[in-house]
Amino acid sequence: xxxxxxxxxxxxxRLREFGIDLELEPxxxxxxxxxxxxxxxxxxxxxxxxxxxxxxxMTLSSLVRAAGTRPPYPLLVxxxxxxxxxxxxxxxxxxQFLDTLGNAFIDFDGVLVxxxxxxxxxxxxxxDGHQSARPGRPxxxxxxxxxxxxxxxxxxxxxxxxxxxxxxxxxxxxxxxxHDTLAQLRHSGFLNSASNRLDRTDELLDYWSAAYPTGLxxxxxLARYHGDPSRRLxxxxxDQSIYLSGESAAGVDIARPATLTIYLEGLDPRxxxxxxxxxxxxxxxxxxxxxxxxxxxxxxxxRSPASRRNVPWPLVYADLLDAGDARLDEVARDWRxxxARLDEV
Numbered sequence: 001x002x003x004x005x006x007x008x009x010x011x012x013x014r015l016r017e018f019g020i021d022l023e024l025e026p027x028x029x030x031x032x033x034x035x036x037x038x039x040x041x042x043x044x045x046x047x048x049x050x051x052x053x054x055x056x057x058m059t060l061s062s063l064v065r066a067a068g069t070r071p072p073y074p075l076l077v078x079x080x081x082x083x084x085x086x087x088x089x090x091x092x093x094x095x096q097f098l099d100t101l102g103n104a105f106i107d108f109d110g111v112l113v114x115x116x117x118x119x120x121x122x123x124x125x126x127x128d129g130h131q132s133a134r135p136g137r138p139x140x141x142x143x144x145x146x147x148x149x150x151x152x153x154x155x156x157x158x159x160x161x162x163x164x165x166x167x168x169x170x171x172x173x174x175x176x177x178x179h180d181t182l183a184q185l186r187h188s189g190f191l192n193s194a195s196n197r198l199d200r201t202d203e204l205l206d207y208w209s210a211a212y213p214t215g216l217x218x219x220x221x222l223a224r225y226h227g228d229p230s231r232r233l234x235x236x237x238x239d240q241s242i243y244l245s246g247e248s249a250a251g252v253d254i255a256r257p258a259t260l261t262i263y264l265e266g267l268d269p270r271x272x273x274x275x276x277x278x279x280x281x282x283x284x285x286x287x288x289x290x291x292x293x294x295x296x297x298x299x300x301x302x303r304s305p306a307s308r309r310n311v312p313w314p315l316v317y318a319d320l321l322d323a324g325d326a327r328l329d330e331v332a333r334d335w336r337x338x339x340a341r342l343d344e345v
Contacts, residue, residue, distance in 0.1 A: 003036040003054050003078070010100045011078050017102060018113045019043050024052070030071055033324060039076060041108060048108035050076035050096070058082040058099060060089040060210055074214050076106075087116060092188070094142045094211040141184045142211035144219040148173045148293055149181035150208050151216070153198055155312035156297055161196045172293035205336070209318040217322065220293055222267045224285035225277035229260035236270035243292055245311045246319035247328060252335065254328075261319045263292040263311050313339040 003024075012022045023040040030038065030051060037052040051071035055063060058079040077090065077097040090097050091105045091114075098104040099118075106113040142150070152171035153160050159167045168178035185191035190204045198204065229248060246261040247254040264271075267289055272279070277287050294312065310316060313335065320332035 003052065007054070007078065007100070011098060014098060014100065014102045014104070015041065018104075018106075020106070020111070020113070027051075033071055035071055038073065041106070043111050046109035046111045049073045052076050052078060055079040055082075055097070057086075058090075058097060059086045060093055060095070060206065063090075063095065063210065074108075084117060089207065092141050093207045094215050141181075141188060142207060142215055144216040145173055145177045146181040146184065147208060147211060147216040149178050150185070150204065151312075151314055152294060152297075153185075154201070154205055154208065154314045155294070157198055157201075159297060160191065160198055162297075166297060170295055170297045172295065202340075205314065205317070208314070209321055212318040213322045217290065217318070220291040222264065222289045222291055223272070223279070224289070225272055225279055225287040226283035226285055227260065227272075227275060227277035227287045229257040229286060231275065233262075234274040236268055236274050240268060240271075241265065241292075242309075243311045244309050245316050246288075246323055247325075247331070249311070249316045249319075250309045252316065252320070252331060254331065258325065259286045259288065259323055261288045261290070263290050263315075265292050 008024060015022050021042045023042075025038040025040075027035040027037055033051075034053060035051045036054050039050045039052045041048050041050065051073045053063070053075060055077040056079060058077060058081065063077060075095055077095060078099070079097075080100050082090070082097055082099045082103050087097070087103055087105070096106050098106065101118040102115055103118045104113050104115045148171040149167060152167060156170060159170055164178050164182065165175050167182070168175045171178060173181075182191060185198075185204075186193050190198060190200055192199050233242060235242065241264075243263040244250060244261070245263060246252075246259055247257040248260050248262075271277075271289075275287075292311075296312070317332055317336050317339075320328050320335065
């Protein structure tokens, strides 16, 4: 299902209820990534551009399955109706949405719109929802700093029963950010108050990996290039550590990877030259360079060849999903199942 004239009219009407104007453009090259349109939202002096995807159904799980190449704009999911549960899941994952009844989570440039529980369109007698359109930012559990802390707990579950400063150090976050995230996790039922261990870990990983590309992943991106992902990496500085992720990670077992995702302490300007990567806007970007923000708390981790080359396993999983390649779906599931079993041992 694409975006129809009828749906455009309804979406525009719903946005006008909150004083937001909508301009739509064709998706252009983003159509191959499953994007139905590019939208510009404007309210007073605030403006933002979105990659629009029509959700059928409007659920987090269907969105993850349909994920294509990461768009250059935040995702806005529109559709007929989102349930309370799916709205909460999308909201917690930091994914913005709007349905034809007016249920919404939209957050840009100091504008926040949250509407929950509408079962009939606005203007009718019955409307049991709550709405707001006000400046400010929501307490998003998967904001980039909180996502760093959640990542550390997913990668090293034993941290949850340790000291807050140890969690903060592993996550590359402040002690205050770590403490705040732990409180959010307890409030949301993902951290057991009695045992201080993670609960509903599978669900937490689903939410975290869905929010990663447009949240933490976007913030820590250093550069994008076009290059040959199967080419052996050249290091101008032999002492520089390069951590592999996605389909190029050790153990993923992809014969000819279509993308290369690496994490570095800092980008050496000689690296793209040595590897013949192009930054030309006319070339499709398939080499993604991101900042390494974490510090492993496990003694000796990183000394084996595989550990030294790979990022922690939840990042490999998130980057496999983010590639938007159907052939990697089963690879990602197998990778996740294997490492989840190891964490249980």
